[in-house]
Amino acid sequence: MTIEDCRADFPITRDLIYLDSAATALTPKPVVQAMVEYDLRYRANVGRGVHRLAAVATHRYRDARDAIKSFIGGESGTLAVTRNTTEAIGAVVNGLDWRRGDRVATTLLEHHSNLLPWLRLRERGVAVDIVRPDAGGSLDLADLEAAVRDDTRLVAVTHASNVLGTVLPVREIAGICRDRGARLLVDGAQSAPHIPVDVAAIGCDYFCFSGHKMLGPTGTGGLWMREPDLEPLFVGGGSIESATADGYILAPGEERYEAGTPPVAGTIGLARAAAYLREIGMETVRRHEERLAARLIDGLAALDGVTVAGPDAPGDRIGVVSFTVEGMHPHEVAQVLDEAAAVLVRSGHHCCQPLMEHLDLPDGTVRASAYVYTTTEEIDTLIATVEEIARRAI
Template sequence: MDFSSFRKDFPLLRNVVYLDSAALSLAPTPVLEATMEYYREYNANVKRGVHRLSQIASQKYKNAHRKIARFINAEEDEITLTKNTTESINMVAAGLSWKDGDRVISTLSEHHSNFLPWKRLERFGVAVDLLAPRQDGAFDLAQLEALIGTRTRLLAMTHISSVLGTVSPIEEAGRICAEKNILFLVDGAQSVPRVPVDVRKLGCDFLCFSGHKMLGPTGTGVLWMRKKFLSVLQPLLFGGGMIRDVAVEGFELIEGYERFEGGTPNIAGFLGLGRAVDYLTEIGMDAVQARETVLTERMLDGLTGIDGVEIYGTTDVRRRIGVVSFNISGKNPHDVALMLDQAGDVMVRSGHHCCMPLMKHLGLVDGAVRASLALYTSEEDVDRFLKTVEGVAK
């Protein structure tokens, strides 16, 4: 497949080498058009009005919802549309009922979004146990099993680390959780945009991800949950659009995922995400992953050959993907990121990447520089990045 043909859909790439897709991916023109079409042609609220514009908007919104569910091989009524991964994870942490003495397992590789919602539960008497990754980012499943005790209720684990790019053994962890009868939440913020994800295979109970990391507009996220939790989880937000009946004495919630979607949603955003999902599906997630693997190898090979560069995580591309963190000896990561911008128009992330516990675990006081790829990254982008890094390291 000729990936260079997609670059015309990302006009920003004319000016910069964009290597910050793990934070936010660029949205292609068809996605922008889908959002603009809504504002131009049927700019009305959804699920509420009987007038023509509201009917059109509601139908398109429903179609987008269905497409997004299908993208992860879910049924339509198993996903709830949220603002981002952070909101999705918080909905689960705050929506389950906890007892004093319950325990949750999280890992030291988590983004703060999959760490703080669980740590916050400590004030309700819930203890958080932490699984540490090895230096190369891999998890030891025997250690995971050893951490599971009689009061453990849930494991929260990232599918792909947003710092080290390491792919976690999710299916194996899912089997362990099923055997031990504990809930399993997977943070798919970095995996859903990069590799084929099938919720029927993962073995988890909850999957959370963000639309703006998978070519969609900002402020779009997804929470997938097994159907049985639709009536177990308490909603985070209460208001319009999620009730069956309201009286002065009380209220009755609607059944199904809509009880979690109180208030007017990000309509334009999800119409855009529906189009983003079409875009990715037309290319195929196997092809997206294969392309990213080729570019990751090129980037890792290049970085390995530059004096003074230290790469974090494994360099084995069978176990990782294109989120690459590194430092240049003696240089602050923020300075390096600024120099890459100024000297080569290269956009990378720097600092702790919202993963302070991992940075502390790795002994990286100032954090690291992170270059992350997407399907629109070219060989030329990677080479220009490498040449600029070489210049900065001299």
């Protein structure tokens, strides 16, 4: 499948220019069809029944989970289905046996979901070291290395910034963690949808991601673990192997982390989304977004009154670009783009308020985020409309 071929699978793009994929990606027809097939042809609970529908549903669900695991190169580990990245990170936060005096290292580039849970651990006596990027939004790897001490138990970093689009060197960070005996959690919410991911090659201990950002349904995601070393958040349902009035034994593998009925249709849909992206090719997705991002950055940077946030010359990046228009609140710019040209973007703090304050952007930014269905003509429309907005603002 080519990038050009896939656009027909996204009906919303016929009437709108959708540039808010970093928040929630559009869903192609094959993904919707896979979920509808479950609901209409073999809807049943999984892992519990012996009748024919339960057998089919269980088989399809487990195959789907394995396919999602394979998509991120995690065949050798354990994948627990979650509702989203936030829940996956929370499972790590609450699944480890923290002790007073433990340390966590993270960065100011993080989404609130990979920052606030660690700050909350301070209430339990855990110290949190936060590495700050420079004024342009670049992170110095040496600063992160200095923050990882001998008593640092875990490092939590984003793989790709949801504000600036820059991709962090997670393999190098994993090497630092190994040298210091620390575990590594990678927030892959923005990387799994946009660049090739191989968690085994990265060398992380935990990888968290969301389905709704990678062409899948909302309410789906995953927590990949190199070893199933976390205490489950919940027990009951299919998460136990046996139970008596005196206690219980947890099920092995993934099942111990999936108490209750999982999102069966959603997981099947997410597996279809992963297959859809594989049909295009993740390297193709990456190159497509890099070209669009470069075109957008160059176009916006040439406009009077428009400032592009982030590093001046970033290396690898996903298709996310943040900018501001002098004299206008980001929400105003987003509203005018919608009304004047049917261009849909995100505006505000992007759940990264500490980063916005650090970059001296108290109102946040306008964020345009592209994906497989985005065209160069749509990027040019955005640039031309912003030019007109900026001219009127001045």
